Amino acid sequence: MINNSVVFFVASFFIICFSILSLFLKNIIYSLLCAIIVFFSTSIIFYNLGSEYNAIIQAAIYGFAVPIIIGISIMFTTKKIYNKKESFISFLTIFFSSLFIMAFVYIIMISNAMIPNTFNVANIQQFSSYDVLLEFAKGIFINYVWAFELLSLLLTVVIAGLTLFNKKERHYKSKIGNEKLKINHKEAEIV
Amino acid sequence: MSDTDFVTMYHYLFLGLILFLIGIIGSIVSKNVIKVLISIEFMLTGININFITFASYCDNYKFDGYIMALFYVGLGAAELAVALYIFYLMFQKKESDCMEDYSN
Amino acid sequence: MQNIILDNLSLILLLPLWIFLIIMIGRFFSIYVNKKVIYLVTLLSSFLGICTTAFSIANIEDTIVWLYPFIKINNFVLQFGLQVDKLSLIVAFALFVISFSVQLFSISYMKNEKKNYRFFAYLNLFNFSMAFLIFSPNLFQFYVFWELVGIVSYLLIGFDYKNIIKSDASKRVFLINRIGDVALLTGIIVTSYYMFTYANKTFATLSFEDFNAISTFLMAYTSTPVFYIICGTFITAAMVKSAQFPFYTWLQDAMEAKLPVSALLHSATMVIAGVYLIIRMMPFFTITPVLMNIIITIGILTALVCSILASIETNFKKILAYSTSANLGLMFLAIGTEQVKAALILLIAHAFIKSGLFISLPKEKKCSKINFIFFIFGAICLSGILFAGIAPKEIIFANINNFALSLLFMFVSFMTGFYIIRLGILIYKNSEIIKDCNVVELLSFIILFCGNILIYSMFRQTYTLAEPYAAAIGGIAFALLLGKKNVIEKINQTPKFLEKFYNNLVPRVYDKISLWLSFIDNKILSNYKLILFISKLPIKIVDWIEINIMNKYVSFVSNISKDLSRHDMLLQNGNVQTYNAYAFIIVSVIIALMIIGYLVILR
Numbered sequence: 001m002i003n004n005s006v007v008f009f010v011a012s013f014f015i016i017c018f019s020i021l022s023l024f025l026k027n028i029i030y031s032l033l034c035a036i037i038v039f040f041s042t043s044i045i046f047y048n049l050g051s052e053y054n055a056i057i058q059a060a061i062y063g064f065a066v067p068i069i070i071g072i073s074i075m076f077t078t079k080k081i082y083n084k085k086e087s088f089i090s091f092l093t094i095f096f097s098s099l100f101i102m103a104f105v106y107i108i109m110i111s112n113a114m115i116p117n118t119f120n121v122a123n124i125q126q127f128s129s130y131d132v133l134l135e136f137a138k139g140i141f142i143n144y145v146w147a148f149e150l151l152s153l154l155l156t157v158v159i160a161g162l163t164l165f166n167k168k169e170r171h172y173k174s175k176i177g178n179e180k181l182k183i184n185h186k187e188a189e190i191v
Numbered sequence: 192m193s194d195t196d197f198v199t200m201y202h203y204l205f206l207g208l209i210l211f212l213i214g215i216i217g218s219i220v221s222k223n224v225i226k227v228l229i230s231i232e233f234m235l236t237g238i239n240i241n242f243i244t245f246a247s248y249c250d251n252y253k254f255d256g257y258i259m260a261l262f263y264v265g266l267g268a269a270e271l272a273v274a275l276y277i278f279y280l281m282f283q284k285k286e287s288d289c290m291e292d293y294s295n
Numbered sequence: 296m297q298n299i300i301l302d303n304l305s306l307i308l309l310l311p312l313w314i315f316l317i318i319m320i321g322r323f324f325s326i327y328v329n330k331k332v333i334y335l336v337t338l339l340s341s342f343l344g345i346c347t348t349a350f351s352i353a354n355i356e357d358t359i360v361w362l363y364p365f366i367k368i369n370n371f372v373l374q375f376g377l378q379v380d381k382l383s384l385i386v387a388f389a390l391f392v393i394s395f396s397v398q399l400f401s402i403s404y405m406k407n408e409k410k411n412y413r414f415f416a417y418l419n420l421f422n423f424s425m426a427f428l429i430f431s432p433n434l435f436q437f438y439v440f441w442e443l444v445g446i447v448s449y450l451l452i453g454f455d456y457k458n459i460i461k462s463d464a465s466k467r468v469f470l471i472n473r474i475g476d477v478a479l480l481t482g483i484i485v486t487s488y489y490m491f492t493y494a495n496k497t498f499a500t501l502s503f504e505d506f507n508a509i510s511t512f513l514m515a516y517t518s519t520p521v522f523y524i525i526c527g528t529f530i531t532a533a534m535v536k537s538a539q540f541p542f543y544t545w546l547q548d549a550m551e552a553k554l555p556v557s558a559l560l561h562s563a564t565m566v567i568a569g570v571y572l573i574i575r576m577m578p579f580f581t582i583t584p585v586l587m588n589i590i591i592t593i594g595i596l597t598a599l600v601c602s603i604l605a606s607i608e609t610n611f612k613k614i615l616a617y618s619t620s621a622n623l624g625l626m627f628l629a630i631g632t633e634q635v636k637a638a639l640i641l642l643i644a645h646a647f648i649k650s651g652l653f654i655s656l657p658k659e660k661k662c663s664k665i666n667f668i669f670f671i672f673g674a675i676c677l678s679g680i681l682f683a684g685i686a687p688k689e690i691i692f693a694n695i696n697n698f699a700l701s702l703l704f705m706f707v708s709f710m711t712g713f714y715i716i717r718l719g720i721l722i723y724k725n726s727e728i729i730k731d732c733n734v735v736e737l738l739s740f741i742i743l744f745c746g747n748i749l750i751y752s753m754f755r756q757t758y759t760l761a762e763p764y765a766a767a768i769g770g771i772a773f774a775l776l777l778g779k780k781n782v783i784e785k786i787n788q789t790p791k792f793l794e795k796f797y798n799n800l801v802p803r804v805y806d807k808i809s810l811w812l813s814f815i816d817n818k819i820l821s822n823y824k825l826i827l828f829i830s831k832l833p834i835k836i837v838d839w840i841e842i843n844i845m846n847k848y849v850s851f852v853s854n855i856s857k858d859l860s861r862h863d864m865l866l867q868n869g870n871v872q873t874y875n876a877y878a879f880i881i882v883s884v885i886i887a888l889m890i891i892g893y894l895v896i897l898r
Contacts, residue, residue, distance in 0.1 A: 001247055005197040012206045019210060019233055023217040028225055035229045042210075042236050049203065049247045051257050058239070061264050066232065066271060070225060073275050077282050090220040093876045097212055100883035103890055108204050132254060139258040151265045158269045162276050219876045227872075294869040 001050035008048055014041040028074055032067055039063050052129055053136050203244040211237030224278050224288050228271060235267045300350050301359065305377055307347050308426045310340040311419035318416040333415050334402050341398060341422060344391035352384045360432055360504070371491070371499055378432035378503060382639065386571060387429045389643045392746045393563045393650050394422050396739035400654050401555035403735040414454060418559070421447040425564055429571065433502040434483050437572070441479060441536070444568060445472045448560055452552040464551040471545040471797070475535025475569075482528035489516055503575050510578040526579050526586055529572065530593070537569030539627065540597040543620040544793050550612040557612060558653035562619050563646035570626045570642055574635055587631045594627025595703050602710035606717060607790070611656055614718050618677070619649060621707065628704070629691045637694070640754050641687035647750060648676045648683060651743040654736065657722055663732040667722065669740050674719055678712040678767040682751040688763045705766040712770025720778040 015038050022034035039062035046055035140148055210233055217230030239260040246256025278288070285292050314336050321328055358380035365375035398418060405411040424447060428440035446469075453465030483501065490509060491499040493516040498505045514522055533539075538546040549561045560566075573580065573590070580586045598621045605617035622645045629638035655670040656662075675681045679688040688708065695701045820826055866873070 003198060008198045008202065012202075015206065016209055016213070019213045019217075022229060023213065023221060023226065028223055031226060031229065035232070038210075038233065039236065042240065045203070045206070045240060046243055049243050051243050051247060051254075051260075054239075054243060054257055054260050057261060057264055058236075061268055062232065062236070066268065069271070069275065070228070073279065074225060076279070077288055089873055089876045093216060093219045093879060096880045096883045097216055099887050100215075100879070101208065101212055103883065103886045104208050105205070106890055108201055108208070132257075135254045136257055139254065140261070143255075144258055147262065151262055155265065155269050158272050162272065165276070215879055219872050219879065290872055291870055294871070 002048050003050075004048060007044065011041040011044045011048065014038070015045070029071075032070060032074070036063060036067050039066075050129070050132065053133060200244060200248045203240060207237045207240035207244065209237075210234075210240065213237075222289050222291065224281075224290055224293075227290065228274055228278075231274075232267060232271070235263055239263055300347050301355070301379065304347055304351065304379065305361065307340075307343050308377070308423065308430065310343065311337075311423040311426075314340055315416045315419040315423065318412055318419075322412070328412070330412065333412055334398075337398050337415050337419055338395065340419065341391050341395040344422070344426070345388065345395060348384050348388040348391055351379065352381065352388060355379065355381060355384060358504070362432060370496055373435055373500060374433060374502070375436055376432050377427075377430040379430060382574065383429045385639070385643065386567070387426055389646050389746070390422070390425055390429065390564050392742065393646055394418070394559055396742040397555050397559040397650060397654070399742070400558070400736055400739040401553075403733050404555055404658075405553070414451070414553075417447055417451050417454075418555075421451070421560065421565075425568075428568060432504075433500050434486075435501065437575075438476075438479055438483055441532075441568060441572075442476055444565055445469065445476065448472070448549065448565055451556045451560060452549055454553060454556070461551045464548040467548045467797075468545045470801075471542060472535060474542070475532040478528040478535070479532035479572075482525055482532065485525055485528075486513060489513055506576060506578045510582055513579075514582055523585070529576060529579065530586070530589065533569030533573045534593060535569070536572070537566050537623045537627070538616075538620045539569075539593050539624060540600060541793065543597065543601060543617075544797060546616045546620055547613055547794070550610070550616050554612075554653060554656065554658070557615075558650040562615065562649040562653055566619060566623060567626075567642050567646065570623060570630070570638065573627075573630055574638065577630075577635060580630075581633065587633070590627050591631030591700070594624040594629075594631055595700065595707075597621065597624030598628065598707045599703065602707055602714060604790075606710060606714040609721070611718060611722065612653075614714060615649065615652060615656075618711070618714065619645075621711065622649070622677075625687075625691065625704075625707070629687065632691065632694050634690055634694050637687045637690035640690070640750070644683035644687060644747070644750050645677075647743050647746045648673050651740060651747070652677065654739060654743070657726040660726040661729055662722060662726045663729050665732045665737060665740075667719075667728060669744070670722065671719055672744075674715040675771075676747060677715050678771065679708055680712075680764055680767055683747045685751070686754045689760060692760055692763050701762075705762055708763045709766040709770040709773075712767035713774045716771045716774035717778070720774065 018034040018037045018041075022031040022038065025031045025034065040059060043055040043058040043063060046052075046058055214230045214232075214234030214237060217233065218227050221227055221230065242256040242260045242263070244256075246254050246260075281293055282288060314333075318328055318333060358378060360376065360378045362374040362376035364372050366373040398415070401414070401418070405414055408414070421444065424440045424443035428437060428444060431437040431440060449465050449469040449472075452468055453462045455461050486509070487499050487501055490497070490501070490512065494512045498509050498512065501509065513525065517525070535542045535545075546561060546566070550557060552561070580590065601617040601621040601624065605614050605621065608614045608617060622641070626638045626641050626645075629635075629641060652670060652673045655666040655673065657666070672681070676684045679685060692701065692704060695704060820830075866877075
């Protein structure tokens with residue numbers, strides 16, 4: 001665990017500032033760029049906490065893959081900028097978020113009492129990054145194999161489902177208008 | 192962890208909490224669908240920070256929190272894919288990306 | 296085996312009530328039971344009743360009493376239950392046999408009637424209430440089912456409630472029955488009061504087993520006139536229910552009902568409730584000869600008057616109604632001469648014979664040959680010459696000591712033979728005799744016939760006394776003689792003094808009473824405005840409260856709910872984000888409240 005205080009403060013400043021900016025910027029491309037900065041700085045926080053593997057995954061998936069997909073979908077769809085009035089409910093939400101944050105600050109502050117004795121902070125040993133990686137591998141491939149496989153299955157199901165949605169729709173359409181399709185085919189042949 | 196360290200566990204926890212809260216507020220307040228999706232990703236990131244903090248501060252030998260964070264990243268990616276597909280279909284029907292137009 | 300059957304007697308007696316509830320409440324919730332199922336279940340319930348009662352009569356030795364506490368007021372516990380002994384079992388057996396055959400008959404009779412499910416439901420309710428009246432262990436339960444029987448009679452007479460004549464007749468029947476109900480209730484209350492206050496709170500529930508002690512206690516603690524008045528209330532109740540002399544007019548009105556109703560209720564089973572009450576309460580009346588003499592005079596007077604009226608009447612059903620009253624009078628006579636067994640035999644034999652006679656009456660001026668043969672057979676039985684009619688007349692006539700009374704009894708039996716054969720001649724001349732007959736009706740005749748023979752074989756009696764038979768045969772011969780000379784058709788003016796008396800009495804007395812009361816209003820109250828003001832004050836206060844408090848309260852509640860619904864409509868705009876916001880707000884409030892509660896309560 002590196003736990004450098006300068007790195008932490010800089011990264012956390014970037015996270016908070018750019019996440020707020022990404023909400024309130026009106027152009028959606030800019031807000032996406034802000035979100036990329038947030039995700040990268042969280043990967044720096046992970047590295048600071050001593051988990052290089054998580055940091056790399058965060059940077060790879062949230063830093064590169066997800067923004068690219070979102071950017072492509074933005075390219076497909078939108079060019080407009082909406083100027084709609086803020087509703088009453090959003091003010092209410094921001095008001096109640098203060099209550100929420102107070103409550104959770106209280107919970108975190110008293111969690112020192114709630115944590116059992118085995119989690120004593122003084123007894124923490126320093127691990128090398130190799131040991132952490134070893135534990136990681138054990139966790140993924142031995143302890144949580146089934147969960148890992150289930151997750152991969154979920155991803156494949158999502159991909160297969162997305163493709164099947166389109167196919168089914170086409171099939172349905174063809175059932176309804178068989179004759180029309182045949183006519184279209186004939187026209188295509190003629191052309 | 193010695194007493195001289197300036198950054199403690201609670202700093203990381205507060206960071207995760209604030210990120211989570213920003214995600215919630217963004218998902219409620221923002222009108223654009225893609226902004227909502229991004230703020231949902233913020234929420235997941237805040238939770239991940241919490242997981243990794245607890246794993247590296249309180250867990251001495253197993254690091255289950257790291258693996259949980261990995262799963263969360265995977266789940267977030269899958270959820271994003273489905274959400275974007277739904278958004279694509281809705282955009283074809285309604286021809287707008289505003290959340291309020293989808294309510295009817 | 297016998298224990299099983301006796302223990303489940305209450306279940307079998309409750310079966311008709313369930314059928315009634317299933318039919319009527321099911322209709323209310325629009326669950327329609329098939330008609331064939333209704334027929335089958337009603338027949339099955341009464342058949343089960345026949346089987347259990349017959350089996351119990353063969354096996355029972357002592358009285359068995361089941362009691363369940365029904366109402367508790369400090370020490371006073373009203374019991375609801377069954378008292379099973381030979382008397383009640385025999386009467387219940389007759390009830391179930393007759394109701395089985397009448398239900399069988401009414402399946403074919405009511406086939407084309409609209410809403411006849413209601414008819415069968417009422418028949419089941421009657422079976423239930425009559426069975427519990429017969430088996431009731433104390434007077435309170437007896438009173439409850441006494442009322443219920445009256446209500447069922449009212450419902451069944453007014454079955455065609457759109458027909459004004461029939462609905463009026465049912466009202467008249469119910470009103471005259473109320474006299475007896477009120478008399479019975481006052482008797483019960485006064486007796487129970489005396490027992491509770493003077494007899495050290497024992498016997499206050501008036502169970503039939505303690506009636507020897509109750510009568511002696513009552514005799515000891517009250518003065519003689521009070522005792523006579525209390526007994527008089529019970530006798531009045533019995534007189535009204537059994538259609539004795541001043542009250543027999545309700546039985547004439549009850550003849551407006553359907554034929555099966557007359558055959559079941561108003562000839563055989565319901566009208567015997569009064570006689571049954573007196574048989575149950577015998578210790579009250581055997582204490583002094585005065586009461587017995589009163590019962591004898593009531594009985595013989597009714598028998599005379601009704602048999603004379605029956606020989607003048609021309610309506611078939613009304614002749615049979617008069618004859619029912621006359622026979623019930625003979626039962627009173629038998630009770631008055633302390634021949635309870637004779638009264639019981641006459642009760643059951645008369646029930647079987649009279650319901651058979653009612654069933655075999657012609658329908659729409661058509662009478663099948665077999666019906667007519669059964670009618671003549673029943674008529675000869677009723678006049679006391681054949682089978683079941685023999686034994687009671689034999690015993691009653693043998694035990695009459697008074698010469699004038701025996702002469703009157705002979706006259707009554709002469710008249711019985713006369714009017715019943717006269718009715719046969721009237722049927723023969725006024726309706727056409729056809730050959731074909733209904734099989735189901737024939738089956739019900741045969742069941743009643745079998746019951747008749749069974750009674751005869753149970754209480755066998757040889758012909759030892761010649762006088763009543765001679766009188767009956769003389770009456771029959773006289774009727775045949777008059778019938779040959781065509782005199783019978785000429786008598787058709789029926790005197791209806793009592794009916795006129797009742798019809799005039801009630802409105803006039805009511806008018807007089809209301810006139811006198813109106814004098815109080817006009818002459819006294821209207822002259823003093825203070826009294827008027829005081830009498831109107833509570834109404835004004837109630838009005839003020841209603842306008843200023845209740846109405847405003849109601850409008851306040853309705854307005855608040857209206858406003859809330861309007862705001863709620865604005866809130867529920869169908870946007871996902873709004874609901875998300877609600878969820879977030881609610882969760883944050885709940886967490887904050889949990890923390891505050893944790894801080895306040897635990898620390």
